[in-house]
Amino acid sequence: MNIIRQLRTSVAPMVDVTDPCFLRLARLISPFGNHQLWTEMIHANAFARGHIHKDPWKLAQHMPLRELKDFASGVVVQIGSSSPDDAHEAVRQLVKLGVRNINLNCGCPSRNVQMGSFGAVLMKTPQLAADIVDAMSLAARGSNCRISVKCRVGVDQHDSAVFLQQFISEIVERTRHVDESSIGVILHARKAWLQGLSPKENRTIPLLNYDRVYEMLRMFTNTSFIVNGGIDSVKSVAEHLATADGVMMGRKIQEDPWFLSELDHHIYGIPLEKLPLQSDVLSQYVQFADQMHENYCSRYSVLGRPLFSFFRGRKGRALRAKLTQALAKAKTSRSSKHEPRYSAQFSEIVLETVEKASAEHRLHCDSSQRDILPATTSQSNRKQMTACA
Incomplete structure (x- = not known):
C-alpha cells in the first residue's frame, strides 16, 4: 500500500x-x-x-x-x-x-x-x-x-x-x-x-x-x-x-x-543519545523566531505560542504566565497593525523569562533535582535530571 x-x-x-x-x-x-x-x-x-x-x-x-x-x-x-x-x-x-x-x-x-x-x-x-x-x-x-x-x-x-x-x-x-x-x-x-x-x-x-x-x-x-x-x-x-x-x-x-x-x-x-536536548531545541527555536520576526514581521505572541507546551509541570505553568506578560510588555507604543515593534529581541525576552521561571521552579525543588530545563520522559535517562512537577 x-x-x-x-x-x-x-x-x-x-x-x-x-x-x-x-x-x-x-x-x-x-x-x-x-x-x-x-x-x-x-x-x-x-x-x-x-x-x-x-x-x-x-x-x-x-x-x-x-x-x-x-x-x-x-x-x-x-x-x-x-x-x-x-x-x-x-x-x-x-x-x-x-x-x-x-x-x-x-x-x-x-x-x-x-x-x-x-x-x-x-x-x-x-x-x-x-x-x-x-x-x-x-x-x-x-x-x-x-x-x-x-x-x-x-x-x-x-x-x-x-x-x-x-x-x-x-x-x-x-x-x-x-x-x-x-x-x-x-x-x-x-x-x-x-x-x-x-x-x-x-x-x-x-x-x-x-x-x-x-x-x-x-x-x-x-x-x-x-x-x-x-x-x-x-x-x-x-x-x-x-x-x-x-x-x-x-x-x-x-x-x-x-x-x-x-x-x-x-x-x-x-x-537516546541522539535525541535533541531541550536546551539545544530552545536555543535553535528562538533564533528561528528572531528570523521570522525580522523577515516576515511575525508577532511575538504568535512566535511564543508554541513554547506554552514546551515545558511541563510547575515550571511550565510559571513560564506561561511570565512569558505572556513579558511579550505583551515588550510591545512598544509605536507598533502598527502590520509592523509590530518591540523593545527587545524575541530570543532575549524568552531566555530571560526562562531563567526567571527556573529560579522560581528551583525554590520548590530539592537541591538534587535542580536543573536548567525540565526533562522529557525519554530524556530522563540522559544527562538531564528530572524536574519536580
Missing part, C-alpha cells in the same frame, strides 16, 4: 496550532524526518482569488517556507474548498511552490467552515467532494505531489458503514486523473455533529469507532488509510501501526510536543 512518502506517524492539522512556528519547533524536537507535519487548513480562495502565493509575507504566516525546501515530502498542506475550480488553482500554485503533499479537509465541523460549505459538510455531498479531489488530482498531474482526503467516519445521522463506504468509493473511483492507490484517506475515528456540538466537543463527545476505520481498510485494499482520533501513547501508536498504514495525532502533540521524541526512540529506534 502507498502512503504519503511512507511516513507512518503524522501531526494533525490544527487551527491556530500547527502554524509555521509550531511546525518548526516540532522539526527541531524531531529532526530525523520520521513524522509528517501538517499545516493548519488554508482556504483555496487564498490562492485562487487572494493570490497569497505572490505575497511571501502572508504566505509565511501559514506555511513553513523553509521546511518546504528541506523537508518537502514531510510537509502536508491542507486546503478547504467547496469549489473544484478554486481547489484546482490552489493545488497548481502549491505545486509550483514545491509542495509535495496536499490534503482536502472533509472533516472540520466548525460553524465558519459550514458556512463555506466545506469541511465535514462535504461528506453529505460525496459527488462534489469527488469533483474537488478530481480537480486537485488534475492540477497535480505530472508532478510528484500526492493528494489525500481527511474525513470523519460519519456526519450527523449518517454514520453507517454503508454511508462511509459510499463516500470513500465516490472519492477513489471517480478520480479519473490518478489511479486509486495514490489517493490517501485519513479517517478520524469519530463522527461529526454539525449542530449542537462545538469543534472541541466534536473531538471528545462522539465515541471512537476504530472498528469502522479498519472495516474500510479491508474494503479498500488499494487505498492507504491513516487512523486519527484519541491516540495518545506509544503503545496505542504501535497497536494501530500493526494494521493501519499510518497514525495521526493532534492534541497529544499540541499538549506535549516532546512526545515526538518518544516516538523517535520507541517506534523508530533512534538511540
